[in-house]
Amino acid sequence: MKEIDIPKNYDAKTWEDALYQKWKESGLFDPDTCIQAGITDESRPTFSIVLPPPNVTGRLHVGHAAMLAIEDTIVRYHRMKGDRTLWIPGTDHAAVATQSKVEDILWKEEKKTRYDFSREDFLARLAAFAKESRSDIRHQIEKLGSSVDWSREAYTLDSERSLAVRTAFKRMYDDGLIYRGYRTVNWSVKGQSTCSDDELEHIDRKATLSTFRYSKDFPIAIATTRPETKLGDTAVAIHPDDERYKKYIGKVFDIPSFAGGPALSITIIADAMVDPAFGTGAVGITPAHSHTDYDVYLRHKEEIRFTQGGEAVIGQDGRMTDSAGKKYAGLSVADARAKVIDSIRTEGLLEKEEAVDQTVGTSDRFKDVVEVIPMQQWFIDVNKTFSRNGREVSLKELMRESVSSGRVTILPERFTRTYFHWIENLRDWCISRQIWFGHQIPVWYRNDEIFCGVDAPSGEGWRQDEDTLDTWFSSGLWTFSTLGWPDREAKDFKTYHPTTLLETGYDILFFWVARMILMSEYLLEANPFDTVYLHGLVRDAEGRKMSKSLGNIIDPLDVTETHGADALRIALLSGATPGNDVKLSEEKILAMRNFTNKLWNLSRYVAAMSSPSSEKPQVKSDADRYIIDTLSFIQASVTAHLEKYELSLAAEELREFTWSDFADWYVEVHKIEKNDALLRQVFDTLLRLWHPFMPFVTEAIHETLHLNQSPFLMVAPWPHREEKLPAKPGAEAPFELLKDVIIKIRNVRSIYRIDPTRNMRIGVRAGSETILVNNKAVLEAIAHIDAIENIGSDTPENAVLIQAGTLQIFLYLDDVIDKEQELARLNKELEETLKYIEGIKARLSNRAFMDRAPEHVTQAEQSKLETAQEKARELESWIRVILT
């Protein structure tokens, strides 16, 4: 063994940052540079992907790490394959999330609220915070080895993206798809802002369902869990076919004062949405404080009023308004509820109270139960039709068609159904937010004039709308706002859109993926991406969500620091299939860290035990043949898996080959055969196959060994199956035999040490080389050869010589086998095999089977029968061998 100065263990820390810097400085993350450098051909297909922009609220978590690992692996594969590969990084300003985070900090550190600042100053604080976060995030993305093109980095709130947002807004406004309307919205009292339906988190809670009448002479009792809203009721809805109440339809009842509060005028209407079997079969309608009631109101606009004349009964401060009457005005919702119940109970109007389970929507950002109140807000109308290529379509339809036509494929497929279901139930999207951080709505007012434009109108006295846009409005444009749109002639836009793949978590399918499809289909008449790969959540070893309160958060930076980015990446990838959650544990990371070290030590072996040679790699032995054949199979298989985004399977196969076939077996063979050129070639191929998964350790090895000419392994060509070496001429017959043996040996997972001092038991001799093997399971393999005859029985002592062509196999019987035991085992196996043969024969002579089974099945049966019969013959002859 040569002296080598490679440390025994792979130390990620000494390599990772330096390697990343080199990659970055080379500019090869940028496809344009790759083309200039002659690494990528301009005629190659493109592979483009945008990084789902992390929120600038703070540090990345392990879920981001999983996302980066998956995307980087795919991206690196395509880059090596020679595709014009573009991966655009960026960050999301995450409007509400970031603003509330900064508000928290300001309160904690300076005891100030945003109202202690001017809008301008407050936004400056936010910008500073975001800048800091972005730099942190950038650092973390790099730490994981992500090969993103930093020269194209984007931010959802920078000037280019702002232009895209204003342009998109104006187009939708001009088409009448964005409207300003007074209607019910979800209102977070705590956050003093709206939130969209998707931002609601539904929680279960107990509630009291109270059944009562508005007044003594009101003919119908109604049930509710929100008695305080009943102060604003304008109608009672019943089912059109409900015989009990049919006669009241269209009647109007005046209640002088409900529960000591305001006067109500209640119209009885018929609506099919009412379930006659629930409660009393009648629903009190409060159009101002319930989305469903609002929908009822829209259907019966002619018959009923929105409120009882005044304003809604609950205000933006979460308290009852003057319209709720003197008795209730100013009370909190909870207090008002108690008081209403109190009042109707004393009046004898309360008929029943029962406990029910109820789900209520809470703001996922502010955690308070949202109030439904009517407000003047901006909406995107998803149902309004507009003309598109000569037909009338709605945004909803565009979103549906993008997927149903197959232009967009969702992985896993089951989410397609979820997606359609969501579209069915989609309501207009409320896009205005009453916060300061974000894209201010590009609409200006002057007296009664209203102006929507990409830029502010000229002239004096215009005042811009103070609201900002829902953050998902700008992220919806992400696949093309990052590529130069609205300049339709931008080179990137023309080259890379639609993007090839969108990889993101299934939890934002609706928030983001659906919005991107909406925006892209509407603005560009194109799908934003061809395939959506939805990954799962990263959970802890027990399958729990990672959260601060459980204290089970794994910080990706900690892991890269201690075990290296490669170990973390591969731990996150293994077991990750689309749509399924991944469990991550310290043990898993350790196991993968061990694997990176295994690879590292293979490189030490290659460096120390082989020499670089100019010789062309050649297949010189059967072992060579086997390893090359297997490798070419693995190459093909890994490539196929990567094409289908089955990263976990690809990594698993590679790992199995690397550890069992290459490290545990072929390296041992090499110790006697010394086919250095081939060893190096195989290892080189292996490193390339591994590179997308474990970029750092493979690049580090490449830098040490330089097994190929590429400046970086990162841009070394992806191994293709065609690169298979030619077979050694004139070695066919015995060669095939030994290959068979070796394959069988491999299948029983036995290992061969070539150390004669150890109690080796079987020697396989091929030409002048002898391979010693020590597993009794190999006997089966030997038996296979035995079937080809030529059994000798002398040399050396206590051994049987089996010969097939030029191939000789020694079997050291006495060492190996307890004859009795082995005979029993063989007999048992023979018996089972015979039974199995009977079974197949029975099947083949079974009329029903032969009639109904498809031809390929009967053929398979036939060949199975032959195999089994052969096996039986082998077993029999092997038994004869032992008996002699």
Add this chain to the structure above:
RNA sequence: GGGUGAUUAGCUCAGCUGGUUAGAGCGUCACAUUGACAUUGUGAAGGUCACUGGUUCGAGUCCAGUAUCACCCACCA
């Protein structure tokens, strides 16, 4: 209320359109080890494929139902 997924070894999971005796990793136990690597190697033990029916020559795999768990959606007020 509707939907989706899961249930296979002690643990985590593979198992493709049904086809021999259901596989792997981790863990456990035994053994080995001056050797590229103890971050190692060889081997062993370990399973009524959740349950009940059905289809089939044949079911872990397909169908129906049941149970348990998880998640998503939702206009029972």
